[in-house]
Amino acid sequence: MSSQAPHPALLIPGPIEFDDEVLASMSHYSESHVGAPFVNTFGECLSMLRKLFQTENPSSQPFVISGSGTLGWDQVAANVTEPGEDALVLHTGYFADSFADCFETYGVNATQLKAPIGDRPQLDEVEKALKEKKYKVITVTHTDTSTGVLSEIKPLADLVHKVSPDTLIVVDGVCSVGCEDIQFDAWGIDVVITASQKAIGCPAGLSIVMASGRAIEAFKNRKSRPNSYFGSWKNWLPIMQNYEAKKPSYFATPSPQLIHALHTALKQILSQPLADRFARHKKVSQGVKKEIDAMGLKQLASKPENQASGMTAIYLPEGLTPPEILPTLMKKGVIFAGGLHKEIAAKYIRFGHMGVSVMSEQRDDISRALKALKEGLAEVNATKGGK
Numbered sequence: 001m002s003s004q005a006p007h008p009a010l011l012i013p014g015p016i017e018f019d020d021e022v023l024a025s026m027s028h029y030s031e032s033h034v035g036a037p038f039v040n041t042f043g044e045c046l047s048m049l050r051k052l053f054q055t056e057n058p059s060s061q062p063f064v065i066s067g068s069g070t071l072g073w074d075q076v077a078a079n080v081t082e083p084g085e086d087a088l089v090l091h092t093g094y095f096a097d098s099f100a101d102c103f104e105t106y107g108v109n110a111t112q113l114k115a116p117i118g119d120r121p122q123l124d125e126v127e128k129a130l131k132e133k134k135y136k137v138i139t140v141t142h143t144d145t146s147t148g149v150l151s152e153i154k155p156l157a158d159l160v161h162k163v164s165p166d167t168l169i170v171v172d173g174v175c176s177v178g179c180e181d182i183q184f185d186a187w188g189i190d191v192v193i194t195a196s197q198k199a200i201g202c203p204a205g206l207s208i209v210m211a212s213g214r215a216i217e218a219f220k221n222r223k224s225r226p227n228s229y230f231g232s233w234k235n236w237l238p239i240m241q242n243y244e245a246k247k248p249s250y251f252a253t254p255s256p257q258l259i260h261a262l263h264t265a266l267k268q269i270l271s272q273p274l275a276d277r278f279a280r281h282k283k284v285s286q287g288v289k290k291e292i293d294a295m296g297l298k299q300l301a302s303k304p305e306n307q308a309s310g311m312t313a314i315y316l317p318e319g320l321t322p323p324e325i326l327p328t329l330m331k332k333g334v335i336f337a338g339g340l341h342k343e344i345a346a347k348y349i350r351f352g353h354m355g356v357s358v359m360s361e362q363r364d365d366i367s368r369a370l371k372a373l374k375e376g377l378a379e380v381n382a383t384k385g386g387k
């Protein structure tokens, strides 16, 4: 039984439901952000992140900075790239537009390679683009939260290493870290950005980044200084290195309570093999998608190989809009999200299935959500038909 006040299950693609222990660790008494106990906790979080990202390379560098996932884009654009350089942004939905906009904000030229809604750019198109121009970075959204489209990282990384080995590979893993396999070292990734509030299962408020030795070198070899102050690795790199070495350090005040929550969440994640966690997310996701199919509903990501494990973006029946169905679902105890992709936002809803709702044997969030969706659609249809 959860010790939390009764509430509808939050099954949007992040923030997600919290585990009781994660939530409880936020009510830690106040402590100094430069005192040994807190510094130890922070240092352990950084070490645990190395495990979550599957990197043992000592030149990899984790960063945990107060902020949200968006701050990860700023960190990349302000530290890894310089004004006037080029970024190739693979587009699978809303979040690529935003990452491209972030690059432009820092004077970096962003070229987007787009795919039809529900699909992703194909490897031969990426190869062609990489041969046409020299890009400092290529970015890919692992799971685009607006469409539920999954991009395969390993084949993409293999291609980039072959065709344009100097191009740094940046993965937006905000909606994938913690529920999809990411092998930072083995796949040769340079930066993964994520946030605390999705599959990691911690409250929102932390920007989490893993950078490779190559990405750190690119930062160190900049001709211009980072064009951000709060997001500058010049300021944060020594702090993160000190924390991990359990040495007190200060650039800007972290949130001890959030760091405690992250520590608990990471400890829980790492208490079992990562492969089991990813397999469980995949199995539950496949079950959800099968049920959605059986209800006669279509997904934005129609091809199985494009379907994310942590969420499903579902087209509503013709003529039905999110404001007509979401309140009905809420009354039935589940919260889904509306559409986000600008071109079709009014036509679909999003169901997040990540973290504790998927991993906990005690919770029935997912089956309740499917039941609510089936019944809710029937009720709304009946009301509309009866008008």
Ligand SMILES: Cc1ncc(COP(=O)(O)O)c(C=O)c1O
Residues within 6 Å of the ligand: 014, 068, 069, 070, 071, 095, 141, 143, 144, 145, 146, 172, 173, 174, 175, 195
């Ligand atoms: C794929 C992706 N990237 C980036 C972001 C931005 O993260 P945040 O809203 O935490 O700033 C989100 C947010 O949902 C996301 O889903």
